Amino acid sequence: MRGNVKCGHLIFFIVFTLTSYTADVCEGAEKFNAQFSVVCRLWGVPPKLAIAIAKQESGMNPWAVNVAGRGFMLKTQEEALRLANFAWEKNYSFDVGLMQINSFWLRKFNLNPALVLEPGNNIILGVWILSQEIKRHGLSWRAVASYHTPDPERGRRYAAGVIRQMSSIKVEP
Numbered sequence: 001m002r003g004n005v006k007c008g009h010l011i012f013f014i015v016f017t018l019t020s021y022t023a024d025v026c027e028g029a030e031k032f033n034a035q036f037s038v039v040c041r042l043w044g045v046p047p048k049l050a051i052a053i054a055k056q057e058s059g060m061n062p063w064a065v066n067v068a069g070r071g072f073m074l075k076t077q078e079e080a081l082r083l084a085n086f087a088w089e090k091n092y093s094f095d096v097g098l099m100q101i102n103s104f105w106l107r108k109f110n111l112n113p114a115l116v117l118e119p120g121n122n123i124i125l126g127v128w129i130l131s132q133e134i135k136r137h138g139l140s141w142r143a144v145a146s147y148h149t150p151d152p153e154r155g156r157r158y159a160a161g162v163i164r165q166m167s168s169i170k171v172e173p
Helices: 002-025 031-043 047-058 077-089 103-108 113-117 119-137 141-148 152-168
Strands: 064-067 070-073 094-096
Touching: 031 047, 031 119, 047 119, 047 141, 047 152, 064 077, 077 094, 077 103, 077 113, 094 103, 094 113, 103 113, 113 119, 119 141, 141 152
Parallel strands: none
Antiparallel strands: 064 070, 064 094
């Protein structure tokens, strides 16, 4: 338990340290790519892979929310937050943001939906989660599959989707 608290504090520190930095550095149309680049360097994750996962997860929609397997591509942060808070209060499983961070992680680290819905924070936490799977499985498609699901067949289909997304990313950020 104590290890989780330390890790939670680390995530909290990193989120608040990097969010202001990435927000300043990353203005304009390429802001998400620049944020991915900064955060991926920190966690040792290939940016092209992390961006492909975000494309697979949310279509790069920062206001995407999935509640109990039903996806919503919302148009505003307010709409996304309202739905995420509803799911949080009902104790439903839900995913939020660019990287579709699952509510398991919010509860594990005592993070509220508003914090994780912020695009910079979402990227930081999503890339960190991916880095943990890479530590467990090596830089492999199994690590990518495990980012999404523990089920091997669903993971295989998911990894195939990420491969398709990677082929559409022309330049490494």
